Amino acid sequence: MELFSVASWAKVWAYRTTFLLGFGNTLRxxxxxxxxxxxxxxxxxxxxxxxxxxxxxxxxxxVEIIQNTPLLLQICFLYYALAFSGQNVEIITTGIVALxxxxxxxxxxxxxxxxxxxxxxxxxxxxxQGFGYLGYMYYIILPQSIKxxxxxxxxxxxxxxxxxxxxxxxxxxxxxxxxxxxxxxxxTGGAYAPAYFVCGLLFFIVCFPLSTLAGMWESALxxxxxxxxxxxxxxxxxx
Amino acid sequence: MIKLEKVNKYxxxxxxxxxxxxxxxxxxxxxxxxxxxxxxxxxxxxxxxxEEPTSGQVYINGTLLTHKNKRQLIRDNMSMVFQQFNLYPxxxxxxxxxxxxxxxxxxxxxxxxxxxxxxxxxxxxxxKAHVYPSTLSxxxxxxxxxxxxxxxxxxxxxxxxxxxxLDPETIQEVLEVMVRLAKENITMVVVTHEMGFARQVAxxxxxxxxxxxxxxxxxxHFFTDPQHERVKQFLGKIIK
Numbered sequence: 001m002e003l004f005s006v007a008s009w010a011k012v013w014a015y016r017t018t019f020l021l022g023f024g025n026t027l028r029x030x031x032x033x034x035x036x037x038x039x040x041x042x043x044x045x046x047x048x049x050x051x052x053x054x055x056x057x058x059x060x061x062x063v064e065i066i067q068n069t070p071l072l073l074q075i076c077f078l079y080y081a082l083a084f085s086g087q088n089v090e091i092i093t094t095g096i097v098a099l100x101x102x103x104x105x106x107x108x109x110x111x112x113x114x115x116x117x118x119x120x121x122x123x124x125x126x127x128x129q130g131f132g133y134l135g136y137m138y139y140i141i142l143p144q145s146i147k148x149x150x151x152x153x154x155x156x157x158x159x160x161x162x163x164x165x166x167x168x169x170x171x172x173x174x175x176x177x178x179x180x181x182x183x184x185x186x187x188t189g190g191a192y193a194p195a196y197f198v199c200g201l202l203f204f205i206v207c208f209p210l211s212t213l214a215g216m217w218e219s220a221l222x223x224x225x226x227x228x229x230x231x232x233x234x235x236x237x238x239x
Numbered sequence: 240m241i242k243l244e245k246v247n248k249y250x251x252x253x254x255x256x257x258x259x260x261x262x263x264x265x266x267x268x269x270x271x272x273x274x275x276x277x278x279x280x281x282x283x284x285x286x287x288x289x290e291e292p293t294s295g296q297v298y299i300n301g302t303l304l305t306h307k308n309k310r311q312l313i314r315d316n317m318s319m320v321f322q323q324f325n326l327y328p329x330x331x332x333x334x335x336x337x338x339x340x341x342x343x344x345x346x347x348x349x350x351x352x353x354x355x356x357x358x359x360x361x362x363x364x365x366x367k368a369h370v371y372p373s374t375l376s377x378x379x380x381x382x383x384x385x386x387x388x389x390x391x392x393x394x395x396x397x398x399x400x401x402x403x404x405l406d407p408e409t410i411q412e413v414l415e416v417m418v419r420l421a422k423e424n425i426t427m428v429v430v431t432h433e434m435g436f437a438r439q440v441a442x443x444x445x446x447x448x449x450x451x452x453x454x455x456x457x458x459x460h461f462f463t464d465p466q467h468e469r470v471k472q473f474l475g476k477i478i479k
Contacts, residue, residue, distance in 0.1 A: 124289055125325035129339040129391065130314025139338060143329050 008191035012198055015188060019195075022178030023202050026164045029095045029174060034160055036100025041107025046137075048112040059108060066105035071166050074098050079170040095167045095174070103160045110152045114145035147221060154214035158207045175199055240265045240395060240426050241286055246295035248281055248450075255281050256292070257450040265394065266424045270437040270458075273447035274473060279430040282447065283397045286428065287313050299395075314343050317395040318388035322403050324380040326372040332359075332383050333368040336390045344391065351390070358386040362416050378409025382416055389420075396420075398429040434477055438462055446470050 002008075012019070048059035066074070075098040082089050118141050126136035165176040179199040183192050241263040248256035256278045263269050271279045284290040285297060288309045297304040299316050327335050336355035340346040346354070359365045362382040372380055381401055388396050401417070402410040414436050421427060421440040431437065437444055438458045445455040446467070454467045465471050 119323075119325075121321060121323045121325035122327065125319075125321065125327070127289060128287055128313065128317075128319035128321075128397075130310050130343050131339070132310050135342060139342060140327055144327075 003193045004197075009194045011188065011191045012182075012194045015182060018178055018182055019175070019198055019202065022173065022175035022199075025092065025173045025178075026161070026175040027206070029092060029099065029164050029167070029172075030157075030161045032096040033099035033103065033164075034157060036096060037103035037107050037156070037160065040101065040104030041111050044104065044108035045111025045115065048108060049115045059112075063105045063108055066102055067109075071098070071102050071163060072169055074102055075166055075169055091167070091170055091172045094170060095164065095172055099160055099163055099166075102163070103156055106156055106159075107153065110149055110156065111145070113152075114149035115141060117148050118144050151214045151218040151221065154210055154217070158211045158214070161207055161210075162203060175202060240267070240300060241428070242296075242298040243282070243285065244296040244298070246282075246285055246292045246297065248278075248285060248290060249293045255450050256285070259285075259295070259450070259452060261445065261452065263395075263426060263428055266426055268421050268427045268440050268442045269429070269445065270441040270443070271428065271430045271445045271447060272432070272434070272437060272473075273453075277447040278450040279447050280399050281450075283319075283399050283428055283430055286397055287317050287319060289319075314339075314391075316393050317397060318391045318393045319397040319399065320381070320384050320388050320401050322400040324372070324377070324384045324404075326380055326384055326387070328372055331369050331371055332364070332375075335372065335383065336387050339387075340390055354390050354392075355386070358389040359383075361389065361419070362386045376409060377405045378412045381405065381409075381413045385413070385416055385420070394424075395426040395428070398427065398431070400430050400432070402431065402433055432477070434462070434474070446473070448473075 044059040044062055047055040048063075050056065075094065078098045079089065079091070079094045082094075122140055122144065123136060126140045131140070164172075164174045167174045168177045168180060171177060176199065179195050182188050183190070183195045241261075243259055243261045246256055246259045247254070259278070259282055261282070271282060273279050281290055285292050286299075288297070288304055288306070291306060299312050302308070302312060304312055326332075327338070330338065333352065333355055336358065337348070337351035340351040340354060341348060356365060356368065359368055362385055364379060364382055364386070367375060367379065367383070372383065375383065385396075385401075398417070402413050405413060410433070414433060417427075417429070417436065418440055427440075429436070429441075441458045443455060444458055444461045446453050446461070446465075446469075448469050454461075454465065454470050461470070462474065465474060
């Protein structure tokens with residue numbers, strides 16, 4: 001059989017709703033996981049920059065554990081370990097929690113870097129006016145951090161969408177899992193090339209605009225910073 | 240107005256302030272001079288707890304400054320002008336001046352803006368109200384920073400080397416503003432290397448070296464008859 005035969009394309013077309021269903025599940029998982037990762041990321045990013053030893057340590061432990069173990073292991077741990085302990089967790093919930101917790105660690109690092117990029121003097125000016133933590137974060141620091149945070153954040157969204165493919169390991173209903181069932185199914189099997197092509201295309205049309213946006217955003221920021229740096233005099237700190 | 244009592248400050252093993260005791264009276268213009276690394280900046284930064292002393296006490300208006308009450312005490316009593324200006328770059332000049340008065344001092348937007356324009360006039364920059372700080376020269380940014388400090392209408396303003404980051408030709412415009420302020424009943428504590436300014440406005444000059452106050456007195460005393468060898472050396476190098 002030819003790799004991209006007309007018959008195999010027709011088969012994919014006949015089962016187009018399967019692909020759209022998987023695509024929908026992937027997006028749904030991604031959206032909720034994204035929300036969870038942002039909440040966790042902001043909480044742990046703020047903890048990491050709080051200067052309070054205990055909070056910094058907790059944030060560090062979370063980030064290091066998540067970033068230094070495979071996502072697949074985290075998904076399996078959550079799904080199988082909890083299943084065997086008698087907890088019945090839905091696959092899609094497992095996916096949302098696992099991906100949310102995983103990307104939360106990366107978002108936390110992005111948030112931390114965004115806050116740490118703000119010069120010390122901004123905090124000091126705010127403190128010298130009598131602002132407290134919430135006040136200076138809200139009015140002075142975060143509005144400046146957000147511009148630094150957003151481009152890498154969009155990249156995280158792209159990674160998160162692609163990482164929904166890992167749910168395949170627990171037999172999720174995401175795009176990758178359904179594509180796999182389709183190409184190996186008794187009645188539907190065989191149309192490997194068109195099926196995976198369509199699957200990849202669906203990922204691409206979501207991810208490509210996002211990563212392009214992030215790239216443009218980043219270079220726009222760099223250009224702006226370059227202009228600011230040449231416009232204002234670079235001054236040396238004095239002890 | 241401000242009282243430091245046996246203030247010590249360590250950065251790790253580095254002993255940067257050694258038993259510093261100092262009083263500033265209401266309306267007094269105190270100038271702190273001394274070589275780099277002598278603890279001048281740390282001394283003023285202890286006055287508003289940007290650095291909390293390792294030991295010793297700071298009193299503002301007779302109230303002991305603590306980690307707990309610092310926010311309120313600072314809000315009500317003191318402002319600061321920094322070497323690097325530290326204007327908020329994401330806000331217009333006007334917003335820089337009205338942020339603290341509206342968010343912390345419970346002024347209405349109208350009141351705060353009227354106040355802001357009043358002090359912009361004092362520093363001679365009313366036409367810059369609606370621009371962003373990055374479009375201004377260093378001297379202009381520092382004058383805005385002074386206006387921002389004035390908008391809090393506090394009795395005390397701390398100046399931490401306000402002209403050290405400026406081009407020589409813009410230093411004068413900032414000093415002129417400060418000289419004008421010195422005629423008001425504001426308590427000013429100024430860390431500076433500008434001896435002309437010290438001589439012109441200071442009620443009292445304090446010389447610091449190695450984290451200690453070596454000598455203090457009137458400007459006449461300092462510039463005509465310094466006692467300490469270290470002070471003579473320092474002034475000899477600075478004033479030709």
